[in-house]
Amino acid sequence: MLEIKDLHAKVDGKEILKGLTLSVGAGEVHAIMGPNGSGKSTLSYVLAGRAGYEITGGSITYKGEDLTTMSPDQRASKGVFLAMQYPVEIPGVTTLTFLKTALNAQRRARGEKEVDAVGVLRLVREKAAAMKVSEEMLKRALNVGFSGGEKKRLEILQMALFQPALAVLDETDSGLDIDALKLVAEGVNALRAPDRAMLVITHYQRLLDYIVPDRVHVLSAGRIIKEGGKELAHELEAKGYEQIIKDAA
């Protein structure tokens, strides 16, 4: 599904990713853990194609295609979804309008028929109920005045709505209370499917108790320095990053 080979990427002239190699197969859930500033969010932005994130070496192949030549919106319509660490506020644009615009833009790009207002509302309501996103929130401007946890739940609602093939979740668990964490995990687990891959970025073992990963990768200074099964997360929790990084060196 996703093949990243020897990836180097710069932001503002500074190299952040320094030879990152990672491969995620269809149907798999991988976790990425790593200290602050190690390049986790940078990786997610590079995958999504954010402007200003310049690839200086290596390759990214998604479903056999070169991902790097596609525009961010093309990637989205081809099934790349990024739940952001800091979801963005858009004043004056209601959440429902945003969801409708996005859903139909993706469908249009894929040559599918657009869904009318009633259809969108039905779809959104169904997903919103699962994420405990209220009708009132859907009428408010996108993310404006939403609490941290509400923003994160809305990201997962969007994931459920767009049904992406590759979902990258950047610290979706941070800022969530226990109940919301379970809710989000359930949402993610419900989407686990043989034709879908997920990359879960997190600092905490706790999320991985609910979303059990097939593989865990440790990212440090722009490279994967250690890989393992779900037990690696426990080891990290016990030893801390510093020790693991030392061991790897």
Place this chain on the structure above:
Amino acid sequence: MAAIETREKVAELGDKYKYGFVTDIEMERAPKGLSEDTVKYISAKKNEPGWMLEWRLGAFARWKEMREPNWARVHYPKIDYQDAYYYAAPKNTPKKQSLDEVDPKLLETYKKLGIPLHEQMALAGVAVDAVFDSVSVATTFKDKLNEAGVIFCAISEAIRDHSELVKKYLGSVVPVSDNFFATLNSAVFSDGTFVYVPKGVRCPMELSTYFRINANNTGQFERTLIIADEGAYVSYLEGCTAPKRDENQLHAAVVELIALEGAEIKYSTVQNWYPGDENGLGGIYNFVTKRGDCRGARSKISWTQVETGSAITWKYPSVILRGDDTVGEFYSIAIANHFQQADTGTKMIHLGKNTKSRIISKGISAGKAQNTYRGLVSVHPKAEKARNYTQCDSLLIGGECGAHTVPYIEARNPTARIEHEATTSKIAEDQLFYCLQRGIPQDEAVSLIVNGFCKEVLQQLPMEFAVEAQKLVSISLEGSVG
């Protein structure tokens, strides 16, 4: 309805400016240039009574003594007022025809503009007094309005048929010598709209006029006069588009609104004239004087404008809050792209007690455009407890454009409370990225964000026009983020 047709046209014409076409209809013109003879020619063409001609000639005499203002933040080559035509009318248009008698080419033009003049208008409940260049050629819904006692007609017709009302109110809000452009308009105004809503009548439908400058090199001098008598209510919509031209075309309209005791007037404009091309060539010069007078106590006047067109916009719809407890509102979206220059805002003149005004201005600049908000809030000594709230937000798209806010505040009564808030922001990269990441293409993302930014103003427009205005906002900013 109109919006859909309009959108189809965009695709069909495939040009940057979707209204860039010229209708080939025989025109009847006054000789080029401006003199007493031109004024007399226009007056004669309109079969005007003597007092009207005197009024025009008085204005012309004043205008000759006046100089063009230069304080606005707009730059343009000197206008040669002797090198323009001041009157153009489609030939062979006998007065008061039914729609079937209208030149089919003219109707074709309306179709291209997306104006559903036929049954759609009935469904939409909108009456249209369509102005084609300088003469009103088609008016609908007269009967229904007649029943309510509402007068809605061409001003040239009102001058003949309702001369007492016109005499009483014309020039009573914008005096003949108010400013250079208003005085010019007073001398040579070609046609326009007249509305009178009698005491206690709520106008049964939205009134609407589409303007269209068509004749090559013809200055357009619209004159609008709207009177809401005691306790009356009227909502009026003005929308306009002009064909593409390389020479600059001068437009100097005057709009006067009078609200008597307890009356309310809502005036909405969607202005989409040719803005010039990407290199700043051509486009309409739009020098407009719009003013409302809350003459009676508890009256209310509300201006809503969506300004996306014209090379130069010089426009300050204002309200004189003369009566006690009167309310003035100004909601504005001004978009300037490429080389457009907009200097627009409002004046709220508080004369009466407990008068309230509210100003919401949203300026959007893109390309190399300059967008200035210029506003005056003036509280006179007798205006006890006057209140004003002003909010001016500017949005910049790209690094080469400018936004300027010039608020003037004169408070000559210590009980006045004036609040002013101003923000300037850029379309944030993270907002754009968020939209793109969710599959929304660049242009659509810009349009979504900008429409969100303008929401408070768009909400003020009647439903059908809000949809069209949203589309206009999108179209006028296409390709602005590269």
